[in-house]
Amino acid sequence: MRSTDLSELAAFDAVARHRSFRKASEERGVTASAISHAVTNLESRVGIRLLNRTTRSVSLTDAGAMLLSQLSPAFGDIGSALDALNQYRDTPFGKVRINAPNSIAPFVFGPVMGALVLQNPKLELEIVATDRLVDIVDEGFDAGIRLGESLREGMTAVRIKPRLRFAVVGSPAYFETHAVPKTPADLQGHSCVRNIYPSGAAYAWSFSHFDKSIDFEPTGPISLDDHELMVEVALAGVALSYVWEGRAKPYIENGRLIQCLASWCPPEDWLYLYYPTRRHISASLRAVISALRV
Structure with a gap:
């Protein structure tokens, strides 16, 4: 097989796995147009359409799916063989x-x-x-x-x-009008940032103390997936935030944030x-x- 054939197959493999010419180009370290050209050449050479393309999506044809199922193990074996060379370096x-x-x-x-x-x-x-x-x-x-x-x-x-742990933090200004919570149950009366994944799904604030574990579902006007922004909300005195302790540590040390429920926040896995x-x-x-x- 010519080296050009192999590069075209590798381009197709990357596009098929990512369902994206842009992501395939990032993986391969070339332009998206070069990836598109390689796949078009491959399709012309084999005489079969392998990918369905629209301005918004990429999908596999039946022929493309069959080819990918054969290529993926082969490229895996090639990658493993190349990886094996590293033992000599x-x-x-x-x-x-x-x-x-x-x-x-x-x-x-x-x-x-x-x-x-x-x-x-x-x-x-x-x-x-x-x-x-x-x-x-x-x-x-x-x-x-x-x-x-x-x-x-x-x-x-x-x-x-390192081994990380969470911290519940709020500003001194916030605690001028709200009592500092002593147990997770005390959070019911507080405005709290809702922690979410990039998908939008929320996750609970998890606490444990000796053999007792509690998952608290926060309520509040703000939902965030970024801990830096959560710290900013806490600094603004808008709500309490549940963040990695390391993110808040400088502000805890200089007094701009107050950490609470520390005994309920043991180190994570x-x-x-x-x-x-x-x-x-x-x-x-x-x-x-x-x-x-x-």
């Missing part, structure tokens, strides 16, 4: 692409990122921080970070630093870096794991 080299939740990424990478790059000058670190649920294999990541060790089959998890078990770990990913692991 001791020095971290090349790109490591990692997905991490936006609300957690600063705490994980902030303390280590500078030293990691300075100590490994041939390492290229690419971190995509988003709270959207991501399939790291489909979206071309080498590894991902998440809370808890529960992973789908075929993944390896490594416990990493450990954070884990996870990656496909079948892949050989590159020297670059090993360097990242070494910097992050507990």
Whole structure:
């Protein structure tokens, strides 16, 4: 097979997985027009339409779905073979692409990122921080970070630093007209920011004290998926916010925010870096794991 044929197949594989020419171009590191040209060439050469395209969406034809089902394992095997070469390279080299939740990424990478790059000058670190649920294999990541060790089959998890916990915070001005809550039940009389996922689904404020656990469903005029904005709302005295303690810590220390219910907010589950078990770990990913692991 000619190298041009392989590049066209790789372009089709990326578009088919992402259902997007833009995302495929980002993964492949080329322009969207180059991806489109490669797929068009492939379709012309095989004489069959593989993708249905509109201005808003991309979908697979039956022929395209069949081809993708055959290509994905083949490209997986090629990737595994290339990964295997890394065992012969001791020095971290090349790109490591990692997905991490936006609300957690600063705490994980902030303390280590500078030293990691300075100590490994041939390492290229690419971190995509988003709270959207991501399939790291489909979206071309080498590894991902998440809370808890529960992973789908075929993944390896490594416990990493730090261990985080939530904090309930409000401003001194807010507490001039509201009593400081002593238990989660006291939150019923307070205006509270509703925490939501990027999908819009809300999640509860979770508390535990010894053997007692409580999930509180907050009510209030504001719903947010960004912890920085939650801190800003608390600073403005509008409502109480439930955020990662590290986000609020500078303001707690300088007195602009008051932390409450601390004894009800124990550390969360450990954070884990996870990656496909079948892949050989590159020297670059090993360097990242070494910097992050507990």
